[in-house]
Amino acid sequence: MAPPVIGIEQNKLLLNNFAEDLISWHKKNGRHNLPWQIKISPYKVWISEIMLQQTQVKTVLPYYKEFLIKYPNIKSLSNSKLDDLLELWTGLGYYRRAENIYKTSQILKNKYNYIFPKKYEDILDLPGIGKSTAGAILSIAYNKKYPILDGNVKRVIKRYFAIKGINDNENNLWNISESLLPANNNNIFTQSIMDLGALVCVKKNPLCNECPLNKKCKSLKLKLTDKIPEKKQKLVKKHVNLYLLLIQKYESEKFVLMKKNPSDGIWANLWNLPSFNGVNEYKKFLLSNNISGTSSQYDYIEHNLSHLKLKIDIIKVELKKCTEVDNYCWKNIYDKIGSSKPIMMIIDKLKREQK
DNA sequence: AACACGTGGAG
DNA sequence: TCTCCAAGTGT
Numbered sequence A: 001m002a003p004p005v006i007g008i009e010q011n012k013l014l015l016n017n018f019a020e021d022l023i024s025w026h027k028k029n030g031r032h033n034l035p036w037q038i039k040i041s042p043y044k045v046w047i048s049e050i051m052l053q054q055t056q057v058k059t060v061l062p063y064y065k066e067f068l069i070k071y072p073n074i075k076s077l078s079n080s081k082l083d084d085l086l087e088l089w090t091g092l093g094y095y096r097r098a099e100n101i102y103k104t105s106q107i108l109k110n111k112y113n114y115i116f117p118k119k120y121e122d123i124l125d126l127p128g129i130g131k132s133t134a135g136a137i138l139s140i141a142y143n144k145k146y147p148i149l150d151g152n153v154k155r156v157i158k159r160y161f162a163i164k165g166i167n168d169n170e171n172n173l174w175n176i177s178e179s180l181l182p183a184n185n186n187n188i189f190t191q192s193i194m195d196l197g198a199l200v201c202v203k204k205n206p207l208c209n210e211c212p213l214n215k216k217c218k219s220l221k222l223k224l225t226d227k228i229p230e231k232k233q234k235l236v237k238k239h240v241n242l243y244l245l246l247i248q249k250y251e252s253e254k255f256v257l258m259k260k261n262p263s264d265g266i267w268a269n270l271w272n273l274p275s276f277n278g279v280n281e282y283k284k285f286l287l288s289n290n291i292s293g294t295s296s297q298y299d300y301i302e303h304n305l306s307h308l309k310l311k312i313d314i315i316k317v318e319l320k321k322c323t324e325v326d327n328y329c330w331k332n333i334y335d336k337i338g339s340s341k342p343i344m345m346i347i348d349k350l351k352r353e354q355k
Numbered sequence B: 001a002a003c004a005c006g007t008g009g010a011g
Numbered sequence C: 001t002c003t004c005c006a007a008g009t010g011t
Helices: A009-015 A018-029 A042-051 A057-070 A074-078 A082-089 A096-110 A120-125 A131-141 A151-160 A170-179 A186-200 A279-288 A341-354
Strands: A238-247 A255-260 A293-304 A308-319 A329-332
Touching (some): A018 A186, A042 A057, A042 A096, A042 A131, A074 A096, A131 A186, A151 A170, A238 A255
Antiparallel strands (some): A255 A329
């Protein structure tokens, strides 16, 4: 059963003045002082757009500021190491984004001579940049006529045209987003439609009486604003048991046995404690590495990811002698490292106890 | 075409 | 506390 398609032809009336109304609203009511909006450059738009993927503005702000201080431009970024980026990214989540920024920085250095490309295809080719981020860079930084389709724009479009269905007819939404673009001022327009979604056309209790589009908004007319967009059915999280071993160096409790995660899976490339899926697995690890010592439950953490519920037992092993373990190393807990939230929590607890 | 990928804001 | 989901992308 096909979702109800909004014929753009039939809704031409709805498109009249759409962009103009939005832009004039934005002038007085939009956000104009976010750090990536000051002295706009493709570099700033790129970094901010990556950070803002599935992440709220408030959360991004401190990370973005630190990033721009450490890496004010493409050249300085291209001299960074992935580990440095991951350390900065720690706590922000979706760590693949940091890896993709790193990869892109190397491409900008080697292929584009430190100059951010201007062609849609070139930009879309860069790791971590999809259609929406490419559209944002092209419109906001270069004032070119390209659409975006982020959460805000989806919500505005679905409400304005009263589009039902949870199965985003993506192509149709992209077409509609493109059809809304004005002839000029696409930089401002993109900001405007995002701001409308973020400030007025919010998901719960939208402020329709303040909306510049309320005269023609179809779902407002049909009293459907609280039903559109329709809720997706929630996914059932898989429960996963995890055992992390907390092993401090015999000579100094400042050092903890750690290993960097592989470059796929959760927390890719981040530092991790010895991690196992079962008791037998970690006991086998201790045995095969000739690690003896009393083991005891140190902590228990439940950590929710968007798709998993992690139940993490932290087992502390008290060493009785000096030890080295293949593929692991002793990390100073006072060094800054890229790590996941649970690892951060464990290290923080350790530091508190050592004081 | 679903699913993996993190964390925290907000009600 | 619980639930939803945020300036999405890659596979």
